[in-house]
Structure formats: C-alpha cells, structure tokens
Amino acid sequence: MASLKELARIVGVSPTTVSFALNGRSKEMRISEELTSRILKVAEETGYRPNNIAVALRTGQTKIIGLIVEDIANHFFSTLAKTIEEEANLFDYKVVYCSTENDDEKGEGLLDMLQQQQVDGYLITPTSGMRNKIGKLINRKIPLVLIDRYFEDMECPHVMVNNFEGIVKGVNLLIKKGYKKISFITPDLDLMQMKEREKGFIAALEKQHLYKSKKQILKVDYKDGGKKEAIEKIKTYLKTESPEAVVFATNYIGIHGLQAIKELKLKIPDDLAVICFDDNEVFDLCTPSITAISQPIEDIARTAVKILMGELGVTRKSAKKLVRIPTEIINRESA
C-alpha cells in the first residue's frame, strides 16, 4: 500500500534517495550511513513492499518465468512444475504455469498470454503446433528451454530423458528374462519422444532378431475417444495378439493397459509381463508391483532451470544445452 513516494515524504527526503537506500546503492550513490539506516528503519516499520508491477515496467524485468506443461494434473508434470518452482525460487524467480492439454491452439494462446505478461524466459513442453511461435521467440533471442520434447532441425536448448536408451534397457530386461513375443503399446502421438521410444523398441528387438511384425506395435489414438475406448482397444489387441510381454510407452497408457489386463483377468507376469515407461506411485502399490523405466523428474527440472538461468544471464551460460538425462530401471515384480 505505502509507496516509495510516501516513504520519502515520511522520512523527509526525495524518492530517489529512498530508492538508492533500499536497493543497497547507498555507498555508490553517496547516501550517508545515518540517513540510510533511518530510511531502512522507516521502511521496516511501515512494512513497505515495492510494487513489482512498477518495478517490472521500469526495469523491463518481471523476474517471472513462464512454464508451459502438457497437463498440470498429471503426476509427471506437476512434480516437474514443483521442482522447477523450488529451483527458480533459489534464483529469485517466480514461475507461472499453464497446461496445453496437448492442444496446439491452446498452446499458442498460452505463449501469447505469457508474452503479454512479459515473462523473462520460458520453459516449455511444446505441442507440435507451437513450432512456429517458438521459432520466432528463438530468433528474437528470448531465453527458452524445451523440456521433454524438442523439434528436429531447430537449434534450441532442451532437456529430456534419453527415450531411446530407456526403452532399450527395458526391452533388454524382458529379453534377458526369456520373453520372446514382446509388444509395444503407445499413444498415437506425433511427438519426438514417442518416435524415439518406438525406434528404441524396434532397435532392441531387431538386435536379437525378435522383431517379426508391425503387429508387435499398437498405436492407440486418443482422438477417437477417452479412457474407456483406449482400454477396449488394448483388450482387443491383447486378446488377438496375445504377447508374452508388453512395454507401455507412457505412464497413462500403462495405467489404461493395467486396467485392460485386470479386466481380461490375465496374471502378471505369468500370462503377461509388463514394463512401463515413466514411473508412477501406483506401480509400487499394484499387486504385483509394476516394473518401470523411470524418468528422473527432479534432474530434468533442475537441469532445465540451470540452462535457463544461463540464458537469462543470471548465471554464466551452460556449455551443454542439449541434454539427455539417462533413465533408471525400477525393478519390481511385473517383469
């Protein structure tokens, strides 16, 4: 409520002087120690807080970073968001976050909105349709780091998990345990990381000559319907193909898959072994518990913030700006 001007009036000096004193520029600006401490005292007493809006307008810095995730209600993204917030706070930055719902239009809208809010930098898990707008930001040298996905042939800092290697590790585990007829169930999304996971699956199988047919891959199109339809599709697939083991490409398709398996009354891992990309608290609780290829979320978050702080000039620029975080296999009972 109290403004700089008012503080100045109370102390009986000019706003300029108060500003210098509060910003620790007293020595530099030759404000006497006595006056400085008087100002500080009054500021303390009146509980003065600078108006960030005014500061932002004047300095051109909001000290805010915009975080765009796919869906904040999803465990992966909310944990990501939380860690990013904590990490950014260490550098005195605030975070505003929003969800694209994987909708191109919504994503572009959010980008516009954040620009209007004059955020200083961006952390984004982009949808494919955001390519253009992101390209423009990059041309304008706006600090920006992509998370969890990236665009080919667009030079832009990004940090994501090593999807290819992660799936390969998972498949190799299944092969080692003796499973031969292995399937891959993935959402049908046009995203880099999905392609990488699929490539990892095929590569790992081909190395052991176990990739026989395209039917070993099921792509579930969520545009056709929601959860229920997905579960039905998976049930149908499992019945007709009856694989010995299955790798789910994401956390949520894994959950739908488990539901399908439960409804088919298949025994894990005897009837069907299961591995899922991306861990989930649920997996630990299931009976049997589900083996997962886990993404070190905190790692991803911290790395992304670190790079962004470099771009923002808060810390010195990171050398590595295209980071792949290795996955970790969480061995449980399902495979």
Add this chain to the structure above:
Amino acid sequence: MASLKELARIVGVSPTTVSFALNGRSKEMRISEELTSRILKVAEETGYRPNNIAVALRTGQTKIIGLIVEDIANHFFSTLAKTIEEEANLFDYKVVYCSTENDDEKGEGLLDMLQQQQVDGYLITPTSGMRNKIGKLINRKIPLVLIDRYFEDMECPHVMVNNFEGIVKGVNLLIKKGYKKISFITPDLDLMQMKEREKGFIAALEKQHLYKSKKQILKVDYKDGGKKEAIEKIKTYLKTESPEAVVFATNYIGIHGLQAIKELKLKIPDDLAVICFDDNEVFDLCTPSITAISQPIEDIARTAVKILMGELGVTRKSAKKLVRIPTEIINRESA
C-alpha cells in the same frame, strides 16, 4: 514489442486515439469508423499486444488471481488447480499458483509475494499460521476465498467438502457390512478438516456404540519422518491393534497405509477392510480396488472461482459464501 505509441506513429494519429479504438470506445469517443478500422487493421498486421504490465500499473488491475495450495504435486491439488485455471480463464483471469508444503513460513512468504505481484484476488488452502495475514487481507476487503479448510470464528468465504458427513457415510458403510472393530488413521495435523473428519468418525461409531477406545484412532506425525516412517508406524499399529476395518483420513496416508498392508501381507478385505477419504486413480487399479469417499474436486474448484468472481465484482456477489460440497462414496472391492 510494438507499443501503442509506435502503432500511433504508423497510423499517423495520437496514442490516445489508438487506445480508444483498441478498447472499443470509438463511438463513445467519437473516433470515425473509417479511422477505427484502419487502426484495427494496422494493429492486426503488426501483431500488436498490449503490455500487461503497463496496463496493470495504470488500471490497478492485473487480472491475475493467486492460488495457494498445499502441494501442487499432489493429485487433489493439481486437479483443483487445473479446474480453477480453466474456470478463471472463462472470466479472462489468469492464475498463478504456488505450494505451501504446509509450512507456515513458506505460506506467509507466498502471500507477501502475491501481494507484491498485485494479484487481484486469492484462492487459498491455508496453513494454520497464515491466519493473521489472511485476517489482514480480509480487513482490507481484498477478494479472497479459502478452499478445503477455514478458520473458526473468522468470517471469510470458503468452500470445502463436507468432511464430517463424508466420514460418517464411510463408517456407516463399514458398519452395514458387519465390521465392528473399526479404526481411523489420520495424519496428525492441526487442520479444521482433519478435526471434522475425526469427529465424524467418532460420532458415527458412537451412534452404534462401537467407539470403545482412543486406540481406535492412530495419528501419524509426519514431522518425525517421511513416508517410510509413516509406513512403519502404520504397520506397528495394525499389528498391535488388528482392527477389522480401517478408514484412512486422506489420500496420501491411504497410500502409505496400503503399502503397510501389503508389507504385512494382509488380505483386503478379508483380513482388513479399507476405506479411504479422497479418491485416487490408484485405488481403481489396486487389487482389490479400494473403496473411497471422493471429493468432487471440479465442483469445489468451480464453486470457489464463482464466489471469488463475485467478490471481484466480475459477476454479481454470491449469496452463499460458506459452502459445503457433499462427498460421494465410490464403491469398490475393499469394503
């Protein structure tokens, strides 16, 4: 990038005129239709976006509401946040959110931060230590709605689930199924809603003369340690008291409880029936699936935003400002 001033220069008129045209005040301010459409066209072409910082400084309105939750990485709160964001967007409001981690100091800090950001209103799941600061906001007539908890004898709009009634419904279900030795496991938190749930438990049992001893209630203090310690405490309790059925007071203590039950190799519901307050995607997947007392999160979110919009003067003021949303029993296999 392009400012109002620049637009004005391009069109060859004054910034004032441009401002009127863009804000739809042309008729009122007698800007000719021809000029108005020329301005609009140039604005379109140059992709002009007003600088929200400047607008906020001038108008005193940021069109931002501050949302303070306990932990954004938690399913309940992240779903809440998501719905609130969607709902607020309908009214052209943005949302910035942050987590208290149930830490009084952090909560107060967040309140300060949001004040400095000049948010127009607040949605808060408060920690007990935030009482004072929230009281001050209320005295200053700042639009504010509490969610999920409230302070006794402080008149402040709030919306929460009907905790008492929810637990009563749950306990009654257990009693109807014939369980007699029923326990209540709750985090040891000094929060209204925990007290209400405990009261509900005791009241429901006493009505059937089934409340025999304080030992039927276990309070787990999370200050003593994390998840692991909690699980150990629950295991110890279940071994020594061996209840027939247990009601978990929250989502996350339920998950820890299930872990404990799994480690003890107890069969649900034969050895031990389970009901949990607050639903979770996990519960549907567990074998057996877990019966829950579900909080209609979207309802809570929508109601809270509605009341806040009333306080902000965006819509007309709500009549009911102290709302209890009824719970819903999700019948599954664990009880």
Add this chain to the structure above:
DNA sequence: CATGGAAGCTAATTCGTTTTAGCGATAGAT
C-alpha cells in the same frame, strides 16, 4: 453574422518505480 454545439481528434497527466544528470556547499590545491 455571431453563437452554440457537435464531431473528431489530441496534449498532458497518471500509475510506482529506477536512473541519469546535476545542484549547492564545503574543502583542498594553486
């Protein structure tokens, strides 16, 4: 042929800060 009013636009102020440029007074150098 004043006079009034409307039509169509704009100059200048404001919001709360930060920052640049500079002012008066005293002290030291020449």
Add this chain to the structure above:
DNA sequence: ATCTATCGCTAAAACGAATTAGCTTCCATG
C-alpha cells in the same frame, strides 16, 4: 583569491498504457 573535487542529495525523465480535459473545425440556428 580562484579553481577544482568531493560530498550528499534531488529534479526530472522514462517505462507503456489509460484517461481527463480540452482543442479545432464545421454546421446549424436565430
């Protein structure tokens, strides 16, 4: 006695929009 430096502080501009209070020009009216 004059010039320069330093000290301690401040006036004023700026950030980008919104808004208040006009300022012209033109036409109609008596």
